[in-house]
Amino acid sequence: MSDPNCIFCKIVAGQIPCKKVYEDSELLAFHDIHPWAPVHVLIIPKVHVAMLSEVDETHEKWLGKMLLLAPKLMKELGVTNGFRTVINTGPDGGQEVYHLHMHVFGGPRPWAKG
Numbered sequence: 874m875s876d877p878n879c880i881f882c883k884i885v886a887g888q889i890p891c892k893k894v895y896e897d898s899e900l901l902a903f904h905d906i907h908p909w910a911p912v913h914v915l916i917i918p919k920v921h922v923a924m925l926s927e928v929d930e931t932h933e934k935w936l937g938k939m940l941l942l943a944p945k946l947m948k949e950l951g952v953t954n955g956f957r958t959v960i961n962t963g964p965d966g967g968q969e970v971y972h973l974h975m976h977v978f979g980g981p982r983p984w985a986k987g
């Protein structure tokens with residue numbers, strides 16, 4: 874359920890601080906420590922699942938809740954003009970923290986040209 878070496882499990886357990894924006898029994902959402910956008914939130918399950926390629930049917934409920942939460946949080950955080958959701962999976966997916974998480978980027982896009 875929890876991996877003692879996992880940084881996001883430590884955040885779930887309150888052993889590492891975070892700027893929390895949402896919490897319930899299954900999910901936690903907090904600001905990314907190195908934001909790539911004006912609003913950059915991570916939505917994670919409290920249970921330790923390393924990556925999206927390791928989910929199964931028993932995870933269906935909180936997986937759905939992650940997607941439902943993204944637009945609610947963006948609205949609460951004042952994002953009115955759209956946002957981007959990203960789940961990096963595995964080495965070729967650019968994943969660095971091996972506890973499943975969804976990035977939600979809001980505000981003007983830093984990657985947009987012009």
Ligand code: 5GP
Nearest residue numbers: 880891903904905906907961967968969970
């Ligand atoms: P990944 O590349 O695995 O999809 O993204 C991991 C993200 O976690 C990165 O954007 C990184 O800035 C963020 N991150 C890593 N460690 C911490 C931490 O201790 N606290 C917070 N709030 N974000 C973290």
Ligand code: ZN
Nearest residue numbers: 879882921972
């Ligand atoms: Zn973990």
